[in-house]
Amino acid sequence: MNSKSFYEIAQLFAQSDAKVLSLDCFDTLFWRKVAQPKDIFSRIGEGISLKARERAEGMARLRKRRLSDVHEVTIEEIYAELEKGFSPEQQRALIDKEIALEIEHGFLFAPAVELLREAKRRGIRTIIVSDIYYSSEQLTHILHSTSPELATLIDSVYCSADFGYGKYSLLWNQIIACEKVEAQSIFHVGDNHYSDYVRATQAGINAVHFLQNEGSVCKALEHRMAIAGATLPASRITQPIPSLYHGCYSRGLRGDISGETFIGWMTLGPTMYTFARFIKQQQEALPRAKVAFLMRDGYMPRRAYQTLYPDAQTSELHISRLTTIRASFHDRKSIEDYLLVTFKHLGERNGTITQSAVELMGKHMMLSSVQLEALLDEIARRGGTVGCLYDTLLDSNFMQIILDNSARFRERLLQHIRKETGVEAGETLLLVDIGYDGTTQNRLSPLLEKALGITVRGCYLIASFVAGWQANRSGVINPNTVDARLIETLKQFISSFEMLCSSHTGSSHDYTEGGEVIVEEHDEAPWLSSIRAAQDAAIEFIREADTLNLPLNQAMRDSVAIDLIRYAYFPTMEEIRLQERYTFDINLGTGVSVAGANIEDAGRFMRKSGVARLMQGEKGNMRMNYASEMRYYGPEYATSALAALRYDITWNVASSIYRQQTLDVVFIKGASSAEQKVSAFHTFDGFYSAYIPVAMPEIALMAGKTLRDMEILSIALLPPNHIGQGSENANAYPLQLNKDYFIEGGTVVNNMITNLTDDGFLYFNLQNMPENLVLKLVYRPLQEKARTVNE
Numbered sequence: 001m002n003s004k005s006f007y008e009i010a011q012l013f014a015q016s017d018a019k020v021l022s023l024d025c026f027d028t029l030f031w032r033k034v035a036q037p038k039d040i041f042s043r044i045g046e047g048i049s050l051k052a053r054e055r056a057e058g059m060a061r062l063r064k065r066r067l068s069d070v071h072e073v074t075i076e077e078i079y080a081e082l083e084k085g086f087s088p089e090q091q092r093a094l095i096d097k098e099i100a101l102e103i104e105h106g107f108l109f110a111p112a113v114e115l116l117r118e119a120k121r122r123g124i125r126t127i128i129v130s131d132i133y134y135s136s137e138q139l140t141h142i143l144h145s146t147s148p149e150l151a152t153l154i155d156s157v158y159c160s161a162d163f164g165y166g167k168y169s170l171l172w173n174q175i176i177a178c179e180k181v182e183a184q185s186i187f188h189v190g191d192n193h194y195s196d197y198v199r200a201t202q203a204g205i206n207a208v209h210f211l212q213n214e215g216s217v218c219k220a221l222e223h224r225m226a227i228a229g230a231t232l233p234a235s236r237i238t239q240p241i242p243s244l245y246h247g248c249y250s251r252g253l254r255g256d257i258s259g260e261t262f263i264g265w266m267t268l269g270p271t272m273y274t275f276a277r278f279i280k281q282q283q284e285a286l287p288r289a290k291v292a293f294l295m296r297d298g299y300m301p302r303r304a305y306q307t308l309y310p311d312a313q314t315s316e317l318h319i320s321r322l323t324t325i326r327a328s329f330h331d332r333k334s335i336e337d338y339l340l341v342t343f344k345h346l347g348e349r350n351g352t353i354t355q356s357a358v359e360l361m362g363k364h365m366m367l368s369s370v371q372l373e374a375l376l377d378e379i380a381r382r383g384g385t386v387g388c389l390y391d392t393l394l395d396s397n398f399m400q401i402i403l404d405n406s407a408r409f410r411e412r413l414l415q416h417i418r419k420e421t422g423v424e425a426g427e428t429l430l431l432v433d434i435g436y437d438g439t440t441q442n443r444l445s446p447l448l449e450k451a452l453g454i455t456v457r458g459c460y461l462i463a464s465f466v467a468g469w470q471a472n473r474s475g476v477i478n479p480n481t482v483d484a485r486l487i488e489t490l491k492q493f494i495s496s497f498e499m500l501c502s503s504h505t506g507s508s509h510d511y512t513e514g515g516e517v518i519v520e521e522h523d524e525a526p527w528l529s530s531i532r533a534a535q536d537a538a539i540e541f542i543r544e545a546d547t548l549n550l551p552l553n554q555a556m557r558d559s560v561a562i563d564l565i566r567y568a569y570f571p572t573m574e575e576i577r578l579q580e581r582y583t584f585d586i587n588l589g590t591g592v593s594v595a596g597a598n599i600e601d602a603g604r605f606m607r608k609s610g611v612a613r614l615m616q617g618e619k620g621n622m623r624m625n626y627a628s629e630m631r632y633y634g635p636e637y638a639t640s641a642l643a644a645l646r647y648d649i650t651w652n653v654a655s656s657i658y659r660q661q662t663l664d665v666v667f668i669k670g671a672s673s674a675e676q677k678v679s680a681f682h683t684f685d686g687f688y689s690a691y692i693p694v695a696m697p698e699i700a701l702m703a704g705k706t707l708r709d710m711e712i713l714s715i716a717l718l719p720p721n722h723i724g725q726g727s728e729n730a731n732a733y734p735l736q737l738n739k740d741y742f743i744e745g746g747t748v749v750n751n752m753i754t755n756l757t758d759d760g761f762l763y764f765n766l767q768n769m770p771e772n773l774v775l776k777l778v779y780r781p782l783q784e785k786a787r788t789v790n791e
Contacts, residue, residue, distance in 0.1 A: 002197060003211035005254050006111035009189055012208060013115060016187050020179055021119040024190030025130035025157075028210055029112040030143060031247055032105050033555070035225040039240030040101040044094060048082070050236050056081040057133070070164030075099075075133045099138060103145045105240065107548065109247050115189070116153040128157045129175055129188070131166040131195060135159055167195035172203035216257055216572060217249045220266055223570040228562050230639075231486060231646055242555040242562070245270055248544045259574030260530055264537025267567040268500045272304035273542045274560050275461050277552045278476045279305055279432055280312075282459050289428040289457075292317045292421050297434045299503035300535055301461070305432075307542050315420045317431070318508040318517040319413070319440055325364045326510075327413045328443040329406035335399060338364075339390060349387030353379060358389065366405040414451055415515035425453030434498055435462035436491050438473055445472065461560070462490055476557055489645045490561060493568035493625045495584050496596050500535065504528055527581040534578075569627040569642045570635070576628050584624050594624050602629035606684035607713055608778050609728065610657075611637055633684075657681045661688055661781065664705050666761075668698035683778070687713060691723060692775040697767040699775065703753070704745055704760030709782035712751045715741060717766070717773045732776065740764065758785075 004012070013021070023029045026037065034040060041053040059081045060073045075098070079091040086094065119126050130139060136157040143150045143157070156178075160166040163174050167190075176183050183204030190196025191210045200207035213221070221243065228241040235241050253265055279301065283289050291314045293302040302314060325342070329335055342364075343357065355376065362372040375392060382388035392398055423429050429448070431441055438458045445456040456472070463475025464487055470480075477487065506519030550556060567575065579596035606614050614626050630637035643649055659682035667674045673696075680690035692699065694717070703710060716732035735741055737748075745760025746753045753760075764775065 003209045009208050010115055013187055018124060018187035019181050019185040020125045020127060022127050022129050022186050022188040023112060024196050025128050027191045028189060029109060030106055031109050033244050034105055035241035035243040040105050042236050042238060042240055043101055044097055072160040072164050072166055073133050074161045078133060102142050106146050108147055120153060125155050128154055131160045133161050136162055168199055172200055212250050214253060217253050223566050224562050227565050231565060232558055242559045244550060244559055245545060252544055259578045260533035261537045263534045263575055265541045267563050268534060269538035269541025270563050271560050272300055272538055273545045274556050275301055275476055276304040276308050279459055280309060282474050283430055286428045289430045290421050290423050291430045294319055294431055294433040296502045297498050298432055300501040301432055304542055307539055308546060317420055320508045323508050324440045324443050326366060327410040329402050346386045351386045353386050353389045365402045412511035416511045419515035423454055428455045428457055430457050430459050432459045434501060435460040436464045437466055476560055481557055485646060485648060490564055492645055493627050496579055496625045497564060499582050499584055569638050570631055571628050576632055579628050597625050597628045599629055599632050607687040610683040663690055664702040665692055666700040667696040669696040687778055687780045690777045694766055694773045694775055699764040701762040703762055704756040704758050707781050708756055708785055709754045711780040711782055713778040716776050718776060720774050
């Protein structure tokens, strides 16, 4: 296929001896800021839906083909199909509305305009040839309204609607006749391979097929389109699906595109571009506002802002979740709120408290080793329960220690803010962060405002709903622009995006008396160069996008939501591989980091417990982005994850699985035995899981009645109260072959059992095991003896 980028096309044109430069119009010279051309039909209004407009065009084309010798239709003929609902005058108004929408949503592809300029510099005639239902007069109006310069750059406009034939049939012969030149002296460029290249070449024209975007970009754009339809309710109902940057991708993403470059141009760059524009808008709306970016995630927002506004004065504030907590204790209620929110997982008052939890609290409260030991002793003396912990910490003696420690720490933090921002009484401090609930702002704003005499406002990429949020914060995506469920859907896997924004320096944990930040010791991650490459690519994109002069409107905000969801739920294979390399720092002084994605582990978990259980989480095995992991195993799984979160879909896993298999089990105690049938439920990848109650000390699973060959993934015992819970695998006791269980009547090779006889079985001797347990078997049938699967 003779497909070229516009850079290559410009080189070919420079070497040609063409007398006429011919350009296709739509998606070559004139592009639309929407996912597909039909998207603008969603804004026609007057009760005309996108589908109704498509049906009218389809009927007009059918009528033309069946009742005449010409195939192309006019815009007037399309709207005439709506004559039952609209008078001729109303049809005319609707046509004018559609043309106006083309102008509103259209833009010119800069390389194509430059090619027209080059043709004029060389004295070459220029024409536009388009398969479109507009007349040449109407299309000329659209083009000149988009840029008056085109009146001097284009000599003639040819439209299929005027001739009755398209480029795919007889139009090229008509164009050659009209231009009165040899066919080979026409240099034509267009994006439709058949109409603009094959048919033009057959007519003798020197044609080049313009490849708008590389395959990986096209696939991501298709995913964006599907995501918008599934997540933004107004998509193609009352609003087009925005696609603002495909022109940038056509210029900047060519050839072999690395995963880092792809992330920078397709996700990080577009999001940071919008965010930087939004920050500027908010700053200009606030009198005497100073902009401060919260590190570490504020690193890329600040780079983006400085790229667009190099003369703007900004600062970095190194305020982590840990330092926020340390500075926030100022009264009894602040300590109560900390305990209830940060340690909400502790359970009821009579629950047992762990030493590790108390030690983490001691780190947050800056207790000395002596004070921490005294705290542990006092909790133990009182009974060692959660209630004892609360009572001890809220006792006046310990509470005063906490408040004094926090007051001293807070003064060091205040000095850091004064030093870095220079903020003065009466000014506004605009705190910039990715989002979401505004923990730092919520905990510190009242204290900062009182101590410094300033006003604190938050400026976030995503602002969640919190009481009174409109009074002190704003967000590119906020509760006024989208519904709460969409915000939660975006937040669920935002950590993988935060990693792209972070400076990845050591996390702040204290400050000197002079306000210098003190960070934790930090080894540079081996994947940091990959993150930096993605960040640098994002800056390249931002510079390119800034040439478009796009308005900061709802379409741009919606575009951010679409891009974030695509990256989280439908990443490319290259993006998934990069997420596997990255690790996320939990912070809060825990020193814990988690892999961005773990494909192998996710597959193993789903085989054991099923796809739905992956979304519920697993105790002791935090998953940062199971949606990416699910996307690897199939788009249907990622779609399920997206739908479940976006529309709050929940279901009982056991009752929702139809694919089951019945196994025969014999329970044995001495000379007594009892038979029972047990259902095994399909999990994933052909595997099944069966829960068998340990009703008697010996169990025989009569697998040979059902299966000839099978694969064993795992066999374990677990307490029944952990079944179906996130704690299931953490509390499972694995059984060992030839120690805890034996296989009779079959050939065993590793975890494969083959050639099971009809009376072949798995025998479990559990006499020395604790009572009231459940046996969990995870297996894959390889060959069945009888059909037992319910479908």
